[in-house]
Amino acid sequence: MFFNSLLTNFAALEVGQHLYWQIGNIRLHGQVFLTSWILLGALLVFISLGTKKMENDPKGLQNLLEFLWDYIRDLARTQIGEKVYRDWMPFIGTLFLFVFVSNWGGALIPWRLVKLPSGELGAPTADINTTIALALLVSLSYFYAGLSNKGWRYFEYYVHPTPIMLPFKILEDFTKPLSLSFRLFGNILADELVVGVLVFLVPLILPIPVMFLGLFTSAIQALIFATLAAYYIGEAVEEHH
Amino acid sequence: MLAFNFFGATEGGLFDINATLPLMAIQVVALTYILNSLFFKPVGNVVEKREKFVSNNIIEAKNKLSEVKKLEADLLTQLQSARTEAQRIVSEAEDESDKLYKEALELANNEANASKEKARLEIESQTSAARDQLSKQADDLSELIVNRLILEK
Numbered sequence: 159m160f161f162n163s164l165l166t167n168f169a170a171l172e173v174g175q176h177l178y179w180q181i182g183n184i185r186l187h188g189q190v191f192l193t194s195w196i197l198l199g200a201l202l203v204f205i206s207l208g209t210k211k212m213e214n215d216p217k218g219l220q221n222l223l224e225f226l227w228d229y230i231r232d233l234a235r236t237q238i239g240e241k242v243y244r245d246w247m248p249f250i251g252t253l254f255l256f257v258f259v260s261n262w263g264g265a266l267i268p269w270r271l272v273k274l275p276s277g278e279l280g281a282p283t284a285d286i287n288t289t290i291a292l293a294l295l296v297s298l299s300y301f302y303a304g305l306s307n308k309g310w311r312y313f314e315y316y317v318h319p320t321p322i323m324l325p326f327k328i329l330e331d332f333t334k335p336l337s338l339s340f341r342l343f344g345n346i347l348a349d350e351l352v353v354g355v356l357v358f359l360v361p362l363i364l365p366i367p368v369m370f371l372g373l374f375t376s377a378i379q380a381l382i383f384a385t386l387a388a389y390y391i392g393e394a395v396e397e398h399h
Numbered sequence: 400m401l402a403f404n405f406f407g408a409t410e411g412g413l414f415d416i417n418a419t420l421p422l423m424a425i426q427v428v429a430l431t432y433i434l435n436s437l438f439f440k441p442v443g444n445v446v447e448k449r450e451k452f453v454s455n456n457i458i459e460a461k462n463k464l465s466e467v468k469k470l471e472a473d474l475l476t477q478l479q480s481a482r483t484e485a486q487r488i489v490s491e492a493e494d495e496s497d498k499l500y501k502e503a504l505e506l507a508n509n510e511a512n513a514s515k516e517k518a519r520l521e522i523e524s525q526t527s528a529a530r531d532q533l534s535k536q537a538d539d540l541s542e543l544i545v546n547r548l549i550l551e552k
Contacts, residue, residue, distance in 0.1 A: 173413065174411050174412040174413045174415070175411055176411055176415060184417070184418035185417050185418060186417065186418055186419050186422065187415070187417070187419040190419055190423070191419070191422075191423075191426075194423070194426065198426075198430060202433065202437065205434070205437055205438045206437065209437065209438065209441050209442060212441060212442070212445045213445075214445070214448070214449060214452075216445075220442075220445075223438065223442050224442055224445070224446055227438070227439065227442040227443060227446060228446065230439075231443075247439060247443075248431055248434060248435035248439045249431050251434065251438070251439055252427065252430055252431040252434050252435075253427075255434065256427060256430060282423075285419065286413065286414050286415075286416060287415075287416055287417065287419035287420040287423055288419070288420075288423050290416065290420055291419075291420045291421070291423040291424035291427060292423075292424075292427060294420075294424060295424055295427060295428065347413070
């Protein structure tokens with residue numbers, strides 16, 4: 159209680175305040191959806207513009223998109239392996255783009271200028287719901303990848319190389335989504351809080367290096383999330399001999 | 400009810416988990432499909448087509464290069480054989496001309512020798528004929544002298 163009120167009132171930052179949307183019986187965090195729609199809309203517009211007129215000799219935006227595609231393919235291929243990376247590349251790429259766009263969008267766009275009745279706009283990934291949703295999708299994906307590629311033999315993974323590993327491997331299935339979601343959530347929220355506090359205390363110059371650090375962290379977190387997701391999927395489809 | 404709070408508040412808080420979670424999951428899955436058809440497939444097609452084009456060209460160029468090398472080696476051996484052939488022909492011709500020269504030389508020598516011999520023989524016969532005639536004249540003269548001497552007496 160004390161911690162919450164401290165967080166809520168510290169430096170007049172609104173932490174843990176949400177813009178609630180009530181639809182029937184369910185309640186949503188409206189600010190998360192608002193920012194995610196704006197950012198994803200921008201991403202989709204950007205991608206549509208870049209892929210509108212594809213040529214064999216890439217120009218302008220197409221170059222950038224091809225670079226991005228290549229980057230994601232390399233990421234997926236190194237982590238998942240040559241055999242099935244194609245099936246998972248869109249998912250890994252979407253995770254990367256979603257997290258990256260959310261993180262950078264949250265850091266770069268001055269959302270604070272928009273006044274909401276409650277809560278404030280910010281990176282969608284600074285909301286625990288978003289990161290848990292992403293992490294659970296990753297969990298489902300690697301289970302699906304393992305089961306669809308190896309059938310019931312997937313569960314050999316749990317006793318590989320020795321059955322002693324069984325409890326640890328089972329535990330891993332819980333720690334993987336937990337660490338994925340909390341790492342992303344914690345990093346982005348912490349970045350927003352640090353920048354927010356610094357801006358409140360010293361509005362000039364001082365927050366700028368921290369903002370750059372925030373951009374760096376944001377990019378790294380997107381890369382880490384996508385890489386780990388790909389690694390988990392690769393681990394599940396890997397053949398043991 | 401999905402919502403529960405770590406910080407005791409009934410509403411809000413950092414760890415306020417509610418229906419945002421499943422909806423966000425659905426949104427991300429939908430985004431995956433949208434990005435797949437809008438981004439990953441078209442860009443992948445273009446990039447892979449180009450990669451295939453480039454690798455095909457490289458393979459083709461390599462094939463052509465090896466063909467060129469083979470042709471070059473072929474030409475080189477042909478050149479080599481032509482050179483030896485030419486050398487053989489030249490030396491053959493040289494031998495031939497040498498032989499012809501020797502033959503002609505021999506023939507000329509023989510002819511010269513023969514005519515020399517003939518001339519010598521002729522000279523000899525003429526010399527002996529002249530000598531015979533000379534001795535006959537000397538005989539005649541001596542006889543004449545003798546006769547005269549005898550007659551004067």
